[in-house]
Amino acid sequence: MSLEVCSVSFIYHKDTPLETKSLSDVSFRVEPGEWVAVVGHTGSGKTTLAQMLNGLIFPSSGEVIVDGLKLYPKAPHLKSVRRKVGLVFQYPEHQLFAETVLEELMYAPRNFAIPEDEAMEKIKRVLKAFELDEGILSKNPFELSGGQKRKVALASIVVTEPHYLVLDEPTAGLDWKGQEALLSMLRTFRDNGTGVIQITHDIEMVLDHCDRLLVLEEGRRRSWGPPAHVVEELADHPAKGLVLPDVLEMALRLRRAGLNVSLTWSEERLIRDIEKEVSSCLS
Amino acid sequence: MAEDRIFSLRDIAFCYPGNDEPAISGITMDINVGWWVTIVGDNGSGKSTLAKILNALLIPTRGVCYVLGRDTLDPAVQWDIRKDVCMVFQNPENQIVASVVEEEVAFGPENLGLPSEDIAMRVRWALGVTGLSEFAKKPTYALSGGQKQRLALAGALAMRPKCIVLDEATSMLDPEGRRELTGVLKRLHEEGMTVVSITHRTEELLLSDHVAVLSRGKLAFYGDLNEVLSGSTLSKLGIREPSSFRLWRELKGRGLIDDRVLPRAEDMAENLVEKICL
Numbered sequence: 232m233s234l235e236v237c238s239v240s241f242i243y244h245k246d247t248p249l250e251t252k253s254l255s256d257v258s259f260r261v262e263p264g265e266w267v268a269v270v271g272h273t274g275s276g277k278t279t280l281a282q283m284l285n286g287l288i289f290p291s292s293g294e295v296i297v298d299g300l301k302l303y304p305k306a307p308h309l310k311s312v313r314r315k316v317g318l319v320f321q322y323p324e325h326q327l328f329a330e331t332v333l334e335e336l337m338y339a340p341r342n343f344a345i346p347e348d349e350a351m352e353k354i355k356r357v358l359k360a361f362e363l364d365e366g367i368l369s370k371n372p373f374e375l376s377g378g379q380k381r382k383v384a385l386a387s388i389v390v391t392e393p394h395y396l397v398l399d400e401p402t403a404g405l406d407w408k409g410q411e412a413l414l415s416m417l418r419t420f421r422d423n424g425t426g427v428i429q430i431t432h433d434i435e436m437v438l439d440h441c442d443r444l445l446v447l448e449e450g451r452r453r454s455w456g457p458p459a460h461v462v463e464e465l466a467d468h469p470a471k472g473l474v475l476p477d478v479l480e481m482a483l484r485l486r487r488a489g490l491n492v493s494l495t496w497s498e499e500r501l502i503r504d505i506e507k508e509v510s511s512c513l514s
Numbered sequence: 515m516a517e518d519r520i521f522s523l524r525d526i527a528f529c530y531p532g533n534d535e536p537a538i539s540g541i542t543m544d545i546n547v548g549w550w551v552t553i554v555g556d557n558g559s560g561k562s563t564l565a566k567i568l569n570a571l572l573i574p575t576r577g578v579c580y581v582l583g584r585d586t587l588d589p590a591v592q593w594d595i596r597k598d599v600c601m602v603f604q605n606p607e608n609q610i611v612a613s614v615v616e617e618e619v620a621f622g623p624e625n626l627g628l629p630s631e632d633i634a635m636r637v638r639w640a641l642g643v644t645g646l647s648e649f650a651k652k653p654t655y656a657l658s659g660g661q662k663q664r665l666a667l668a669g670a671l672a673m674r675p676k677c678i679v680l681d682e683a684t685s686m687l688d689p690e691g692r693r694e695l696t697g698v699l700k701r702l703h704e705e706g707m708t709v710v711s712i713t714h715r716t717e718e719l720l721l722s723d724h725v726a727v728l729s730r731g732k733l734a735f736y737g738d739l740n741e742v743l744s745g746s747t748l749s750k751l752g753i754r755e756p757s758s759f760r761l762w763r764e765l766k767g768r769g770l771i772d773d774r775v776l777p778r779a780e781d782m783a784e785n786l787v788e789k790i791c792l
Contacts, residue, residue, distance in 0.1 A: 272688055272689075272690060273658065273659060273660075273688040273690070273691065274658075376557070376558055377557050377558070378557055378558075403685070403686065404604075404682075404685055404686075404714075405557065405714075406555075406556040406557045406714055407556075407714070407752075407753065407754035408556060408752065409556075409557060432688045432689065435757075471690075472688055472689055472690045473689070474689040476757060477756060477757050477758035477761065477778075477779045478757050478758070478761060478779075480779035480780070480783075481758075481761065481779040481782055481783050484779060484780060484783035484784070484787075485783050485786065485787065488783070488787040490787070490790070498757055498760055498761050498764065501761070502761070502764050502765070502768075505765070505770065505786070506768070508790070509770065509790060512790050
């Protein structure tokens with residue numbers, strides 16, 4: 232079981248004057264219970280890649296394989312794959328449309344022909360996971376606060392219990408507490424066996440959370456692997472549009488000046504290393 | 515009233531129609547000409563409401579807001595206030611009305627009924643300042659997010675305002691787009707423009723000289739940047755500090771960097787290396 236992306240390329244408006252290559256030969260893989268972050272500058276192909284993971288668009292070349300099923304237009308298993316891969320767009324609350332939260336949350340289960348009582352069970356479970364009160368079900372989604380709307384929009388995807396959850400900039404526009412709450416929710420999903428794919432341009436936010444990191448640059452895979460490995464690869468030649476965390480940036484500059492500090496994004500670690508260096512300089 | 519004061523707010527409260535709870539209340543603050551004030555606070559803390567009070571888009575339910583000595587309550591001066599204080603919002607897509615870049619920038623001045631040579635001059639200037647001159651004749655849809663947001667700023671600048679109010683104007687931009695926009699704002703500020711900026715990105719505090727923290731509609735803190743940096747004001751109020759601020763305090767506390775150094779990775783690293791090598 233895994234979600235595999237093999238040498239995928241994507242060309243928009245193929246064979247027209249507007250032809251644009253969005254992705255070139257990108258490969259990576261996500262397993263259940265794993266958190267992969269995809270980072271890259273605007274226009275690096277992140278969103279195109281996300282849309283490919285549940286068959287909204289199909290690669291111009293290469294393959295996307297979900298739990299052994301290859302995605303292609305009109306594949307008979309497309310609907311079941313879409314249920315396996317939940318896709319949360321940027322600003323998902325802009326897509327709320329139902330008159331009540333209950334209707335909103337029932338939409339996907341009905342679409343997948345899940346019996347009402349079973350769907351209701353799932354809705355209750357998801358409300359609990361999102362720390363939302365059941366009283367919210369009768370409310371109009373448009374009356375909710377921004378943070379609650381985001382939760383409901385996410386819940387409407389998560390309710391059908393996808394094996395993989397793809398989120399495009401899920402924390403955009405949220406304040407710090409909202410971001411922390413969302414990240415901790417994603418951690419819970421990951422720990423319960425969901426494969427999480429988080430798309431972002433903020434590498435600092437994901438370094439501590441994700442298991443593996445895919446860095447895209449101009450549609451190509453610039454780096455792939457555990458955060459420490461990626462950081463090492465990017466250290467001397469940062470990827471376009473990526474701002475390294477302050478602590479890491481400082482560590483890099485100190486190393487370039489000849490100080491022996493580790494390539495870390497943890498403050499405590501960096502300070503410890505600096506203190507060691509200072510005392511060895513003095514002695 | 516002091517001549518160099520652009521905003522003077524006295525015990526302001528604002529209630530949205532149909533809401534009993536005020537979105538903001540008890541807010542008293544002064545902002546001088548030429549300051550850069552950053553306003554931070556959680557979602558729903560009243561930041562955007564406060565911003566809209568500053569250019570008379572919203573009129574306080576209680577209290578008074580003076581803009582360059584004029585009460586925003588007075589309909590006779592509201593138009594002038596909106597010329598002096600222009601806003602740039604979060605989503606660049608929602609602010610652009612014209613299909614060609616220079617027409618977009620001309621939209622505001624045209625509404626002022628200015629002679630066409632004046633309008634052309636303002637458009638040229640605003641596009642120049644925001645680095646968009648080469649795009650003057652381009653369709654607005656062809657711009658990147660960062661460029662669109664600079665275009666929104668150019669549109670505001672063409673009104674020749676004394677103050678720009680930014681409501682999360684960088685939040686939908688990538689790091690590159692953010693740098694482009696803040697670069698322009700920094701130059702304008704150095705030339706004397708007052709900037710009031712609402713943001714979740716606490717890194718942007720370093721651009722400002724004063725910081726206001728809103729919490730549940732109240733002004734929880736208002737002071738200068740140094741005060742924010744040296745204490746733990748932000749974390750006490752539940753606002754995330756950039757890791758560089760904490761690193762800066764730790765290093766300063768250990769005497770490893772000088773007092774004058776700003777909490778930026780490049781400045782701290784340079785200073786630290788200098789000190790160690792001595």
